[in-house]
Amino acid sequence: xxxxxxxxxxxxxxxxxxxxxxxxxxxxxxxxxxxxxxxxxxxxxxxxxxxxxxxxxxxxxxxxxxxxxxxxxxxxxxxxxxxxxxxxxxxxxxxxxxxxxxxxxxxxxxxxxxxxxxxxxxxxxxxxxxxxxxxxxxxxxxxxxxxxxxxxxxxxxxxxxxxxxxxxxxxxxxxxxxxxxxxxxxxxxxxxxxxxxxxxxxxxxxxxxxxxxxxxxxxxxxxxxxxxxxxxxxxxxxxxxxxxxxxxxxxxxxxxxxxxxxxxxxxxxxxxxxxxxxxxxxxxxxxxxxxxxxxxxxxxxxxxxxxxxxxxxxxxxxxxxxxxxxxxxxxxxxxxxxxxxxxxxxxxxxxxxxxxxxxxxxxxxx
Amino acid sequence: xxxxxxxxxxxxxxxxxxxxxxxxxxxxxxxxxxxxxxxxxxxxxxxxxxxxxxxxxxxxxxxxxxxxxxxxxxxxxxxxxxxxxxxxxxxxxxxxxxxxxxxxxxxxxxxxxxxxxxxxxxxxxxxxxxxxxxxxxxxxxxxxxxxxxxxxxxxxxxxxxxxxxxxxxxxxxxxxxxxxxxxxxxxx
Numbered sequence: 001x002x003x004x005x006x007x008x009x010x011x012x013x014x015x016x017x018x019x020x021x022x023x024x025x026x027x028x029x030x031x032x033x034x035x036x037x038x039x040x041x042x043x044x045x046x047x048x049x050x051x052x053x054x055x056x057x058x059x060x061x062x063x064x065x066x067x068x069x070x071x072x073x074x075x076x077x078x079x080x081x082x083x084x085x086x087x088x089x090x091x092x093x094x095x096x097x098x099x100x101x102x103x104x105x106x107x108x109x110x111x112x113x114x115x116x117x118x119x120x121x122x123x124x125x126x127x128x129x130x131x132x133x134x135x136x137x138x139x140x141x142x143x144x145x146x147x148x149x150x151x152x153x154x155x156x157x158x159x160x161x162x163x164x165x166x167x168x169x170x171x172x173x174x175x176x177x178x179x180x181x182x183x184x185x186x187x188x189x190x191x192x193x194x195x196x197x198x199x200x201x202x203x204x205x206x207x208x209x210x211x212x213x214x215x216x217x218x219x220x221x222x223x224x225x226x227x228x229x230x231x232x233x234x235x236x237x238x239x240x241x242x243x244x245x246x247x248x249x250x251x252x253x254x255x256x257x258x259x260x261x262x263x264x265x266x267x268x269x270x271x272x273x274x275x276x277x278x279x280x281x282x283x284x285x286x287x288x289x290x291x292x293x294x295x296x297x298x299x300x301x302x303x304x305x306x307x308x309x310x311x312x313x314x315x316x317x318x319x320x321x322x323x324x325x326x327x328x329x330x331x332x333x334x335x336x337x338x339x340x341x342x343x344x345x346x347x348x349x350x351x352x353x354x355x356x357x358x359x360x361x362x363x364x365x366x
Numbered sequence: 367x368x369x370x371x372x373x374x375x376x377x378x379x380x381x382x383x384x385x386x387x388x389x390x391x392x393x394x395x396x397x398x399x400x401x402x403x404x405x406x407x408x409x410x411x412x413x414x415x416x417x418x419x420x421x422x423x424x425x426x427x428x429x430x431x432x433x434x435x436x437x438x439x440x441x442x443x444x445x446x447x448x449x450x451x452x453x454x455x456x457x458x459x460x461x462x463x464x465x466x467x468x469x470x471x472x473x474x475x476x477x478x479x480x481x482x483x484x485x486x487x488x489x490x491x492x493x494x495x496x497x498x499x500x501x502x503x504x505x506x507x508x509x510x511x512x513x514x515x516x517x518x519x520x521x522x523x524x525x526x527x528x529x530x531x532x533x534x535x536x537x538x539x540x541x542x543x544x545x546x547x548x549x550x551x552x553x554x
Binding site for chain 1: 390393394397398401402405406409410415419423426427430489492493496497500511512515516517537538541544548551
């Protein structure tokens, strides 16, 4: 029997189309010949697989058709667990994120440290205390100076001052006002007038809050200055007002003209004025005068980022500080002048009168 | 939320009876009812919507065959069964793709279905082999095989379709084709 004939018989046998007579014959053959039996089973299995494959294909097509009807995009948006995004991100990358954050924090701290932002002192603000160059060590120079001083028979210190500022007289009997930051930490404080004469002083009161210090000249060589020609303004001054200052940024008295630019000082400090005025280290503690010769403030500092901008503590805070001086700190009376004899004078004449009342403040410490 | 999430949920016994009766409408209801659940599982575990579709359809086929064979017992909710199959399939797929991150984010409870997925995959492999063999077979054999064994067309119809003048020629041709198909299938 040929294979293809056998196949035909198997197919008709399996499909049940075989006539009953042939079927009995085939059954008998099947019993007799095991190979035929295996062939039947194999064929059944293989065609069964083809049928299953067909079923799978048609089911898949049905499912695809159904799937077409779903708006997967909208559904996807709805089902996406959005908050878990962050969580997943963290889960998968937490070690990297931690390292990055540590580096960032470290870098910020380092930057702050080197820019000085970590210290309380604001780098944009410079107090006008002058750091005088260290005493030069050359023996001959020092010796010459010493000799000069001895020869000239002047009173005063024999070593150079470490810090310098400016101060001005509150009264004729030797009360001087300067900045707290000028005399802070001083061992001894001297003032020197425009003629170059130095007088020993004592710090009798400080008000760090307003950056104000009151000195009293207690040097026997000091003679009364006479009534001060200016008065102290109690009211606030107006923006745009012409002002000027006198001070000792160097060895000579220097005049600085300017104008009042703001009613508040550095970082909105209400105790200060902001001014457009040229000042240098050494101007600290100098008086700020208005055109009529009233003291409206005391120079305290300048902004380093904007050239020409300086700050001055307002005169009414100066007056407050004076009022707070304990009575037993005063060995003489401290009566402020209420009469202003400068008002009618021109500026040059005002300055001529003022120069006797403005002092260089020299500070010594070890 | 999308209205597709609010599709009518068929009862579990409705689905079983529907599958046994080849009901298109029940199949559709079933499909629409649980697709969002599987989409959610896949897209929230490093997959996309096309992968979700593949996984889901495979799971439906597993269920379908199981019901057809008559050995499906409703020991759990249908929903849990489908979710478990999909979860298992997706885990395997993730591992194959090397995208498995160590844990899977679950949205449902699930059953252990490893054995069933295993069996399904064996069957699937056989059918894929068949698919490949048919592709390699070439015409006219492929169509003759499909017509006769898959679509149950009679030899008469096939004769007419291919213009064979006598039935014996067609039978011989069919026999040759089948032998070739078997050869291709078992060679793989």
